[in-house]
Amino acid sequence: MTPDAAPPAPVLSDGIVSLRPLGEHDVPDITLTAQDPLVARWTTIPTPYAQADAEAFVAERGGGAGPLPTWAITVLPDHRYGGTVDLRPDGSGGAEIGYMLAPWARGAGHAARALRLACAWGFSALRLEVVTWLAYAGNDASLKAARRAGFQVPEHIFRGYAVQRGERRDCWVGTMTPDDLMAAARQTEGRREFLGPDLTRRELDVLRQLARGASNRAIATELGISENTVKNHVRGILEKLQASSRSQAVVSALRLGLVSLPT
Ligand SMILES: CC(C)(COP(=O)(O)OP(=O)(O)OC[C@H]1O[C@@H](n2cnc3c(N)ncnc32)[C@H](O)[C@@H]1OP(=O)(O)O)[C@@H](O)C(=O)NCCC(=O)NCCS
Incomplete structure (x- = not known):
């Protein structure tokens, strides 16, 4: 499947965390989230980040259509915007995943749930064979979320693997296949820490x-x-x-x- 043939990103939910298409009403919360220092530190988001950047982002990625499936992460009880997750398909059975959580949605394991929902959809709807993950070395919260979701991430640090605002950064790199996702789901189920409805x-x-x-x-x-x-x-x-x-x-x-x- 080529990237431009991606089906619209639907609403997905595991009963706790939901993913839904981004909308214009999310602009203020996206702006606040993107201005958070942790997001600036660990992602390629533009800095400084203005409301106009969020408006442009929603105009490009909102509504669930388009070649790069992009969702707002929302959490019970009020379904307020709590972050963004997206898949960037390479057109050859792979996709990279990207995400950030709003400061008010952190600390409860929601990132791992959002990663699972997006990957599971990618495996079934896009027929992806693998989702790749990368984080700048030292982003421990992201590493933990990724491993919990089912990504296999070796200890190795890939020197200068990615570029952040013109500067090469050392990275952790991981992958998830459908089997990894199933194994992680089974494992958490076994530990009675079930990540699902x-x-x-x-x-x-x-x-x-x-x-x-x-x-x-x-x-x-x-x-x-x-x-x-x-x-x-x-x-x-x-x-x-x-x-x-x-x-x-x-x-x-x-x-x-x-x-x-x-x-
Ligand atoms: C990465 C991110 C999405 C994780 O969000 P989250 O699911 O709320 O993550 P949590 O805060 O629950 O942290 C996940 C785990 O890492 C641990 N952790 C958090 N910060 C940590 C740190 N600085 N060092 C070590 N462990 C840390 C938490 O204790 C938690 O583990 P536990 O559940 O066993 O207690 C969020 O921190 C974020 O949006 N960061 C900025 C943007 C970003 O890094 N995006 C990802 C780019 S790859």
Whole structure:
């Protein structure tokens, strides 16, 4: 898929963090975020940054269309703009990911959730084979978020790998494949630090059965519970994944790396 053939970036959510297209109403918050010293230090964002820069950014990237899928990161309870994440496809099955969180959205692991949502969408909708990540060496918060999301990042420092405002910077470089994302999702699930919609353990069991195409009766037999209980779990799953059918729930769950298709 070539970059200019990218489908519109849709709304994505894991129940805690949501990604939605940027809009003009985000301009004041984007401006505040881009003026934050940490953002200036660790990204290529222009400095000084004025409201006109945010307006130009939204004009170019807003609305979810365009070759570089770009989202506002929003967080419960008020869905206020809390950051930006984007994918920059290379047209050959790869894309680089970029992100920043607003100061008011930091410190709760939201970056890792946003990275997973964007990568999962890239793997399914853009058929990406790999997403690459880079940060200037020393950006520990970003490294932690990336590794938590599933990026494989070796300790190696790549000398002068990237340019920031005309100056070469040492970098950490990592990659994520669909398998890495699945493995990370499974690992956090195992640690009961599940990074996804707030599904119960039982709902996850039922969701896995749904991915296998099992009927309510078959699920009830497999899990040793009544068909009525299965129905209740399916209702809960649909609600939490904001899905209107079982198959839509399975598609969402696949995107989020919650389940895999039987081989
Ligand atoms: C990188 C960024 C998106 C991470 O946001 P976040 O998800 O809120 O990250 P957190 O603040 O939860 O930090 C993530 C982890 O790093 C740790 N961390 C934060 N700052 C750290 C530091 N200076 N040194 C070591 N660890 C640090 C946190 O304790 C947390 O770990 P924990 O969850 O185990 O406690 C955010 O800091 C940011 O927007 N930075 C400026 C822009 C930027 O760097 N963008 C990325 C460019 S590659």
